[in-house]
Amino acid sequence: xxxxxxxxxxxxxxxxxxxxxFGDETPLGIARTPTFDQLAxxxxxxxxxxxxxxxxxxxxxxxTALLGYDPRVCYVGRGGLEAAGAGxxxxxxxVAFRCNFSTVDADSTVVDxxxxxxxxxxxxxxxxxxxxxxxxxxxxxxxxQATVAHRGVLVLKGRxxxxxxxxxxxxxxxxxxxxxxxxxxxxAAKRTAAAVNDFVLQSAKILKNHPVNAERIREGKPxxxxxxxxxxxxxxxxxxxxxxxxxxxxxxxxxxLVKGVCRIAGAEVITPEGATGGLDTNYGGKARAALEALxxxxxxxxxxxxxxxxxxxxxxxxxxxxxxxxxxxVGKILPSLDMTSTYVAVTADHSTPVNVKDHSGDxxxxxxxxxxxxxxxxxxxxxxxxxxGNLGRLHGLDLMPMIADYLDKAKKLGF
Amino acid sequence: xxxxxxxxxxxxxxxxxxxxxFGDETPLGIARTPTFDQLAxxxxxxxxxxxxxxxxxxxxxxxTALLGYDPRVCYVGRGGLEAAGAGxxxxxxxVAFRCNFSTVDADSTVVDxxxxxxxxxxxxxxxxxxxxxxxxxxxxxxxxQATVAHRGVLVLKGRxxxxxxxxxxxxxxxxxxxxxxxxxxxxAAKRTAAAVNDFVLQSAKILKNHPVNAERIREGKPxxxxxxxxxxxxxxxxxxxxxxxxxxxxxxxxxxLVKGVCRIAGAEVITPEGATGGLDTNYGGKARAALEALxxxxxxxxxxxxxxxxxxxxxxxxxxxxxxxxxxxVGKILPSLDMTSTYVAVTADHSTPVNVKDHSGDxxxxxxxxxxxxxxxxxxxxxxxxxxGNLGRLHGLDLMPMIADYLDKAKKLGF
Numbered sequence: 001x002x003x004x005x006x007x008x009x010x011x012x013x014x015x016x017x018x019x020x021x022f023g024d025e026t027p028l029g030i031a032r033t034p035t036f037d038q039l040a041x042x043x044x045x046x047x048x049x050x051x052x053x054x055x056x057x058x059x060x061x062x063x064t065a066l067l068g069y070d071p072r073v074c075y076v077g078r079g080g081l082e083a084a085g086a087g088x089x090x091x092x093x094x095v096a097f098r099c100n101f102s103t104v105d106a107d108s109t110v111v112d113x114x115x116x117x118x119x120x121x122x123x124x125x126x127x128x129x130x131x132x133x134x135x136x137x138x139x140x141x142x143x144x145q146a147t148v149a150h151r152g153v154l155v156l157k158g159r160x161x162x163x164x165x166x167x168x169x170x171x172x173x174x175x176x177x178x179x180x181x182x183x184x185x186x187x188a189a190k191r192t193a194a195a196v197n198d199f200v201l202q203s204a205k206i207l208k209n210h211p212v213n214a215e216r217i218r219e220g221k222p223x224x225x226x227x228x229x230x231x232x233x234x235x236x237x238x239x240x241x242x243x244x245x246x247x248x249x250x251x252x253x254x255x256x257l258v259k260g261v262c263r264i265a266g267a268e269v270i271t272p273e274g275a276t277g278g279l280d281t282n283y284g285g286k287a288r289a290a291l292e293a294l295x296x297x298x299x300x301x302x303x304x305x306x307x308x309x310x311x312x313x314x315x316x317x318x319x320x321x322x323x324x325x326x327x328x329x330v331g332k333i334l335p336s337l338d339m340t341s342t343y344v345a346v347t348a349d350h351s352t353p354v355n356v357k358d359h360s361g362d363x364x365x366x367x368x369x370x371x372x373x374x375x376x377x378x379x380x381x382x383x384x385x386x387x388x389g390n391l392g393r394l395h396g397l398d399l400m401p402m403i404a405d406y407l408d409k410a411k412k413l414g415f
Numbered sequence: 416x417x418x419x420x421x422x423x424x425x426x427x428x429x430x431x432x433x434x435x436x437f438g439d440e441t442p443l444g445i446a447r448t449p450t451f452d453q454l455a456x457x458x459x460x461x462x463x464x465x466x467x468x469x470x471x472x473x474x475x476x477x478x479t480a481l482l483g484y485d486p487r488v489c490y491v492g493r494g495g496l497e498a499a500g501a502g503x504x505x506x507x508x509x510v511a512f513r514c515n516f517s518t519v520d521a522d523s524t525v526v527d528x529x530x531x532x533x534x535x536x537x538x539x540x541x542x543x544x545x546x547x548x549x550x551x552x553x554x555x556x557x558x559x560q561a562t563v564a565h566r567g568v569l570v571l572k573g574r575x576x577x578x579x580x581x582x583x584x585x586x587x588x589x590x591x592x593x594x595x596x597x598x599x600x601x602x603a604a605k606r607t608a609a610a611v612n613d614f615v616l617q618s619a620k621i622l623k624n625h626p627v628n629a630e631r632i633r634e635g636k637p638x639x640x641x642x643x644x645x646x647x648x649x650x651x652x653x654x655x656x657x658x659x660x661x662x663x664x665x666x667x668x669x670x671x672l673v674k675g676v677c678r679i680a681g682a683e684v685i686t687p688e689g690a691t692g693g694l695d696t697n698y699g700g701k702a703r704a705a706l707e708a709l710x711x712x713x714x715x716x717x718x719x720x721x722x723x724x725x726x727x728x729x730x731x732x733x734x735x736x737x738x739x740x741x742x743x744x745v746g747k748i749l750p751s752l753d754m755t756s757t758y759v760a761v762t763a764d765h766s767t768p769v770n771v772k773d774h775s776g777d778x779x780x781x782x783x784x785x786x787x788x789x790x791x792x793x794x795x796x797x798x799x800x801x802x803x804g805n806l807g808r809l810h811g812l813d814l815m816p817m818i819a820d821y822l823d824k825a826k827k828l829g830f
Contacts, residue, residue, distance in 0.1 A: 017787025024790055046807070053809060054816025054825060061829025071829065078830050231830070257830060353787060359827055361820030384805070387459070387789045393807025 004407045006299045006343040006370070007290060008399075010066065011326055012059055012255075013308025015351030015364035015383060019316060027307075027319040027354065028365060029382035035331035036346055036367065036381035043344075043369030045376040046391025047383070048399070050350050054361040059308065060257040062349035067265050068245070068400030069238050077163045077233025078257070083155050085260030086147045090235045095161045095192055097229035099144075099152040100169060101125065103222035104204075108176045113169065114150040115224035121212030122146035125224060128206050134198040137191060142199060144227075147256060154229050156195055162188035167230035168200055177228055196229055203227045240266030241299075245404035246411075250293040252286050253303040262301065268293070277305040279322060287329035291336055298407055302330075303349075311352030319354055343370030343406050346381070347399070366391060366399075370406060419822045421714045421758040421785070422705060423814075425481065426741055427474055427670075428723025430766030430779035430798065434731060442722075442734040442769065443780060444797035450746035451761055451782065451796035458759075458784030460791040461806025462798070463814070465765050469776035474723065475672040477764035482680050483660070483815030484653050492578045492648025493672070497568045500675030501560050505650045510576045510607055512644035514559075514567040515584060516540065518637035519619075523591045528584065529565040530639035536627030537561035540639060543621050549613040552606060557614060559642075562671060569644050571610055577603035582645035583615055592643055611644055618642045655681030656714075660819035661826075665708040667701050668718040677716065683708070692720040694737060702744035706751055713822055717745075718764075726767030734769055758785030758821050761796070762814070781806065781814075785821060 016026040023030075049055070050062040051071065060081050064071040079096030090096060101122060103112040126146040134140055143155040164183040170176070180196035182189030204226050207213055213223035241249045243266075251262035252270045254277035259269045272289040274282030281304065290302040304326050310319035330346070337344070344367075351362035365386045367376075378385040394402075404410045431441040438445070464470070465477040466486065475496050479486040494511030505511060516537060518527040541561040549555055558570040579598040585591070595611035597604030619641050622628055628638035656664045658681075666677035667685045669692035674684045687704040689697030696719065705717040719741050725734035745761070752759070759782075766777035780801045782791075793800040809817075819825045 018789060019787070047805075051828070052816070053813035054818070054820040056820060056825040056827045058827055058829030064829075075829060355787070356823065361816060361825050384789050387805035387807075388791075388803070393461075393809070 003298070004341050004343065005294050006345065006403050006407055007294060007337070008299060008301045008403065009326065009330060009344070009346045010063070010301060010303045011307045011323060011346070011348050012303065012305045013311045013350060013352030013359065014323060014348035015362055016311070016319070017351070017353040017355070017362060018384065019355070022316060026383045027316055028323055029380065029384055031320040031323040031327070033324060033327035033381055035327045035334060037379065039344055039346065039369040040367040040376060040378050040381035040386070042375060043367050044373045044391045045365070045367045045378055045381070045386040045389035046394055047363035047387050048347060048366040048394040048396060049363045050396040052395060053363065056359050056361045057350050058359060059255070059349050060261055062396065063258050063261045064236070065396035066349060066399050067241065067261065068397060069236065069265070070397060074236050074238065076236050078231030079153070079163065079233030080235045081233065081257050081260035081264070082153045082231070083260065084263045085256030085258070086145050086153045088143060088145055088153060088155055090155060091157065092235050093159060093161060095156045095163050095232055095234055097154045097196070098231040099154050099227050099229045101150045101152060101224035102226050102228045103224065104177060104226045110170055110173050110175060110177055112222045113173060113228070116222040118150050118216070118224050122152065122224070124212055125207065125210060126152060128210060129203040129227065132199055132202045132206070134195040137195050137198070140195055150224070152227065154199065154227070156192060160188050161192045162186055163232040163234045164189045165193045165196060165232050168196060169228035169230040177226065180229070192232070200227060200229070236264055238265050241400070242266055245400060246409040247298040247404060247407060248296070249299045249301065250297040251301040251303060252289045252293065253301070254281060255303065255305050258303050267301065268297070279306050279309050279318070281306055283325045283329040284332060287333045291333040294337070294342070298409065299403060307348070308352050311354050312357055314354050314357045316354045340371055343368060343403065345403065363393065366394065368402070418713070419756050419758065420709050421760065421818050421822055422709060422752070423714060423716045423818065424741065424745060424759070424761045425478070425716060425718045426722045426738060426761070426763050427718065427720045428726045428765060428767030428774065429738060429763035430777055431726070431734070432766070432768040432770070432777060433799065434770070437731060441798045442731055443738055444795070444799055446735040446738040446742070448739060448742035448796055450742045450749060452794065454759055454761065454784040455782040455791060455793050455796035455801065457790060458782050459788045459806045460780070460782045460793055460796070460801035460804035461809055462778040462802050463762060463781040463809045463811060464778045465811040467810060468778065471774050471776040472765050473774060474670070474764050475676055477811065478673050478676045479651070480811035481764060481814050482656065482676065483812060484651070484680070485812060489651050489653065491651050493646030494568070494578065494648030495650045496648065496672050496675035496679070497646070498570050498675065499678045500671030500673070501562045501568050503558060503560055503568060503570055505570060506572065507650050508574060508576060510571045510578050510647055510649055512569040512611070513646040514569050514642050514644045516565045516567060516639035517641050517643045518639065519592060519641045525585055525588050525590060525592055527637045528588060528643070531637040533565050533639050537567065537639070539627055540622065540625060541567060543625060544618045544642065547614055547617045547621070549610040552610050552613070555610055567642065569614065569642070571607060575603045576607045577601055578647040578649045579604045580608045580611060580647050583611060584643035584645040592641065595644070607647070615642060615644070651679055653680050656815070657681055660815060661824040662713040662819060662822060663711070664714045664716065665712040666716040666718060667704045667708065668716070669696060670718065670720050673718050682716065683712070694721050694724050694733070696721055698740045698744040699747065702748045706748040709752070709757070713824065714818060722763070723767050726769050727772055729769050729772045731769045755786055758783060758818065760818065778808065781809065783817070
């Protein structure tokens with residue numbers, strides 16, 4: 001018996017609105033996408049609301065939904081996903097924070113939220129601050145890890161912690177960094193806020209005279225003299241995908257938040273060389289990694305951030321050309337797939353209209369091709385074409401059950 | 416930066432079923448609606464279930480859903496909406512009742528539920544009964560207001576009240592009026608029922624010898640010698656639309672229940688001269704009032720009751736002609752709207768098939784036109800045409816989030 005497999009291509013932020021100056025079409029609508037078009041025409045197509053119509057999700061929120069977890073119930077902040085994305089171990093009850101290495105002046109005013117986009121020395125800084133023990137707070141341990149460039153993750157470990165605390169990062173320059181405040185009346189939130197504030201002050205003392213910063217100042221670069229936590233979050237209560245759907249899942253991704261969501265869902269996370277999460281990512285390498293992963297996984301998710309990057313830049317043509325690169329990369333591995341036993345789905349996690357330059361609540365296009373699917377006969381994979389497609393309008397939460405069903409993994413309910 | 420605006424036209428009861436004798440078309444399907452057709456063709460269209468498929472809502476229940484409040488959770492009776500529609504102040508805990516001025520004979524049998532559709536003298540009667548203090552019930556105040564013709568609103572104010580009480584109005588003639596009964600075992604329901612029964616008896620005593628009725632009897636008209644409360648309700652727990660969606664909302668409407676729902680949702684309610692809630696309403700004046708309101712509101716709701724009135728009369732052609740009047744009125748203001756920054760949506764709050772002569776659970780047609788929407792290319796705005804449209808099938812609860820998203824007001828969830 002041949003086991004069915006599925007490849008799910010998530011083109012981050014690919015969905016868009018129609019643009020008058022491009023003949024009332026979207027970037028996907030004008031992109032030359034022969035692979036997607038053929039898969040759409042001989043497969044099923046429709047619109048999918050990542051959460052529900054009009055709801056604007058972040059990539060982490062939307063990916064949570066696409067993996068089958070209702071984010072309205074399961075989304076518990078950014079920090080836990082960042083920690084998991086960085087490969088840090090997180091236990092239920094731990095509270096994690098996305099952090100920036102930043103630059104403040106003598107007056108505590110934030111001068112550069114990214115410390116000159118610091119590249120070197122962050123591992124040494126992380127090692128130094130990891131030794132901090134917040135004063136006057138019992139049974140609390142901390143972990144800290146530098147990730148990419150100016151980014152890091154702080155984890156508070158122990159009992160009696162809460163994610164209901166505010167950001168230290170003011171999300172702006174020219175203003176003083178903020179005090180972490182409890183967002184509810186719980187003892188846990190007060191304790192967590194106190195720990196964060198103490199960590200920030202202790203780390204500032206350590207960083208002030210740290211050799212990495214001494215060298216940066218000599219070189220005329222802004223020192224990483226403060227760590228600014230934000231986005232407190234805990235471990236989302238995901239049951240593993242394997243337990244829910246009986247599927248062994250891999251995810252090829254470069255973006256920490258997406259890797260975090262997938263890792264917590266029990267997926268194997270693969271980041272091939274040259275996968276950057278940017279416009280310059282290794283499109284072909286990621287597609288080949290997905291092909292390789294299909295050999296020993298039931299479902300492989302191929303996540304490409306680039307369309308969202310072009311969208312945030314507001315560049316219609318760049319977005320179309322990035323979509324063409326994904327189409328081309330998928331087209332190159334398609335001949336190696338046995339389409340009598342493989343399903344290929346292509347969609348986006350959310351829309352990011354190039355005129356909005358941010359995520360919107362518009363639905364995303366979806367195609368599913370594979371043995372036995374209903375045929376759409378559309379001639380193009382585009383938002384306009386699939387809006388009259390044969391899948392109707394789906395919710396993001398529908399996707400995993402549909403894939404599990406095609407893979408003959410779905411449990412029958414009742415008799 | 417130009418701020419997007421939205422006009423939402425709600426044609427009360429416009430949705431219908433197909434009728435064999437009209438070529439398997441609906442009233443909207445045969446109506447000459449060039450404005451709606453053009454908006455539908457260059458916009459997005461679909462079917463929308465006000466609540467969910469097959470669920471039959473009243474206008475208040477459906478409007479609650481269309482404003483984004485789940486009526487299955489938030490609908491707390493008619494009385495509170497009537498009170499708000501009449502401009503009465505209602506506090507959480509107060510219980511309000513829709514009332515009729517009615518005529519009973521010496522045996523307490525209801526002879527005329529509308530007291531000969533009394534027009535004059537109701538304000539004086541209201542003033543007289545407003546002074547009633549229910550006996551033996553502490554810390555209870557009452558408010559009473561006459562609204563239009565035989566209609567009024569009673570509000571019980573104070574602590575320990577409940578909307579779980581039955582109607583005094585028997586909804587029929589030739590039978591005695593009913594005793595208000597508690598519908599659960601709570602002290603509050605018993606206390607409320609006792610207060611209502613005492614109010615009805617005290618008001619009957621006052622009305623028996625009231626000068627307004629003495630004159631009516633002299634004129635051979637049925638006296639308004641009793642007040643029959645029904646539809647106990649409290650203040651719905653709506654968060655204001657502005658807090659939920661960041662939108663400043665106005666509603667142009669004539670019907671008390673709709674005005675009440677909108678007012679409680681924090682919308683400014685506008686009732687232009689000649690807006691009657693009937694077939695003879697001032698279509699053009701209401702559309703112009705909506706245009707005017709768009710100058711300083713993000714969303715303007717234009718509610719027209721007339722299609723529902725024609726539907727309850729069972730008059731297919733009348734319904735079609737009323738829809739044509741709305742189309743014409745919207746068409747006249749359309750040239751004044753900047754369609755590069757304005758969204759126009761047209762829908763119904765529910766279907767009222769002319770053969771049923773009452774609300775049904777059929778879906779309603781919906782069109783949304785404005786910058787960036789996907790194009791339907793349908794040639795007609797009708798239930799048949801939009802049922803194969805590019806919005807698929809939506810829920811009433813989806814409408815507000817979609818509008819907020821188009822107006823760039825939606826909050827992003829996650830990162």
